[in-house]
Amino acid sequence: MLKVEELRVHFRTEFGVVRAVDGVSFEVERGEKFTLIGESGSGKSVLAQSILRLLPKNAYVSGRIIFEGRNLLELGEEEMRRIRGRKIAWIPQSQSSLNPVLTVGLQCAEPVMEHFKTDKKSALLKVARMFEFFGMGRGRISDYPHQFSGGMRQRVLVAMGISADPEFLIADEPTKGLDASKRKNIAELFEKIDKTMLIITHDLEFAERVSDRIAVMYCGEVVEISPAKEFFREPLHPYSKGLLESLPSRGLKPIIGFQPSMINPPSGCRFRERCEFAKKICERAPPESIVDGRIVRCWMYAERGWA
């Protein structure tokens, strides 16, 4: 449904060129929840923003993003506007994206009115039904954002994202800054939503609950793409392993070293300086290997070269 091919996003800054996304390819299939996992600075948020072309002007984007047979990167601004919200919706990470002086009902109804050309009344009715479905109660549509708690506001944002019934949803860190129990609520909510989704998160527990497939990003590259169940049972890439083992419930084992700079990433495998398995060959860029239908970018799984 959405196909990203060899996507690169570079920023020119005073300190040099930041390669935030550097040659990423993946495909999200209809009906699945595809999650991009990565730590801060891995480029996952930039990747998501580039799909809707929300990046600032100093970003240089190349590659292809195919949605319904069309390359989004080649569309005009007018066509892009028709896709945003209507076909692809964005659930922002910041809860300050809500307008403090409008009722949340009205804010959710706005995209409905615009895309379906309906009147305010029926749009609000639709929003009220949605609020009920999300467990917030119909009456709350006439409340203002400050009357909601952090977790509730996140639900409002989700409601706003799906109010215009888009075909594709992008959620940017939906659990950021929320407590454990509220994260659980958002996870339950996401399980209820029956839509194709691209979820960006660093929250592994949340990812495990809601996703069908997982892609792991490290330093601007996707290093592994696996079905969620298999990923959490047995991650392939050394970085995926390290990430899972650093969970408190799985041993709280740190990954040695620091994340490399995005301006001068290490040559070859970008994880090699922190990898306990690294060998001489890792100084060359690892090829993409397919293991039991899972994609991994590590010499360990390459047919030739490791041994």
Add this chain to the structure above:
Amino acid sequence: MEVVAFRMGIFRNTLCTLGLGIIVFIALMGLLAPIIAGDPYKTNMSERLKPPSLKHLFGTDQLGRDVYSRIVWGARTTLLVALTISIISMTVGCLLGAIAGYFGGIVDDVIGRIIDTFLAIPELVFNIALVGIFCVAYGTSIWNVILAVVVTNWVSYARVMRSIVLSLKEREFVICEKALGAGDWYILLRHVIPNALGPIIVLATLNMGNVIMTISSLGFLGLGVQPPTPEWGQMINAGKNYITTAPWLTFFPGLFIALSVLGFNLLGEGLQEVIGRKRLVE
């Protein structure tokens, strides 16, 4: 490195460069007055009210004095007075505002109410009244003007400083300082005030424009710098009687007032952009 980046930011910003250019130009005028201009006091009754010419670039006034020389020397007066006012009101305002914001409680209540009271009085009217009172009490002196403007001008610094400090004192690094055992005054002077200086510098720059405006207004009303000392506002006042026959008497001082106010406003706006962008980068 931080300083260098900041400087680069200033010169990359058009507003900043333009504003700074105008200010440097006017400051140089004031600084080099003894070299580039003649005697602003020398009268010449045979050359009264002459229009601009090569000999008198901006013409002469009703006493035959060279308007160009008076404008150049006027820059010195205006800038010196404005700078004195700004420095005094900035120091007083920032300190009071910082104390109010940081310590809170009764101190804040008292200073806060004083600020509110001053904000409720129209500034220029208050300035005029104060100059009048000071004149009666202490006789005419340039310090009357300075003091009268400072009395109303410190308030904006205090208000801005107070609100910045209110948000700064909740920041974790300030709380950490307390946990480290640092005293309140140490924290205030070493950590809180330095971190508030960015917006204060912007405010001070924009405020310089206002102060120049106020000085000129007082001068125009005959309450500011007293003749024969050259000052732009007062020159407009003297020239207003000849506005139809000798418009250069009002035009040139007016032009330089406008130019200097514009300079400071442009620089202020520009600095705001530069500092704002620096925040974003961080």
Add this chain to the structure above:
Amino acid sequence: MLRGVGLRKVFKTGLFGGKRIVAVDGVSIEIEEGETVALVGESGSGKSTLGRILLMLIRPDEGKVFFDGIDLTKLRGKELKRVRIKMQLIPQNPEEALDPRWRIYDSIAEPLRIHKLVDKSEEEDRILELVKAVGLKEEHLTRYPWQLSGGELQRAVIARALALNPRFIVCDEPTSMLDLSTQASIVRLLMKFQKMFGISYLFITHDLELAKVVADRILIMRSGKIVARRVESPS
């Protein structure tokens, strides 16, 4: 070693202080020498306020805090400053914890300078030693906070907190703003220093799993009260 008895703190907000929020509601807590007590609760449960009361950064409305038997609520000014050498805070957001205008070196040196504990020549040795202990490099010292990553910053904050050889540290969600792999390394670092120096920690977190790994005892806090206490078997 540290004991809080019957602590209570009410914040007044709203017009004329009309709205009252009971942040800490009659809490008693005890932390032994060399022990880690985890304080687990959701945001708004009052756990941060309790931590700050124990450090006397917030004065309680009721109750007492004893440190080695001395009642801290009775101390003022100089006496309190002397006690502060022994107790420290590691706050939640490392990007906020250091003065943005100061170089890392000066920030770490600050506690030494405030308490005038060492002279100039010793200062540098002490700081290099601290920096090495927390896993930073010398080159980090001349940088400004915005030039460091979250994990590096939190190491600098830890170095600063350790500079005075404290006996008690309140770690207020020290890893909640950090990435997963960084969280693990920071927590491991804190645990290492505890073993080395026998420091007591009050480890505030909202993550029960994390609390289980780090703590000897866990206290669960909800709406200003401690609602459950449990002992963890060492892992």
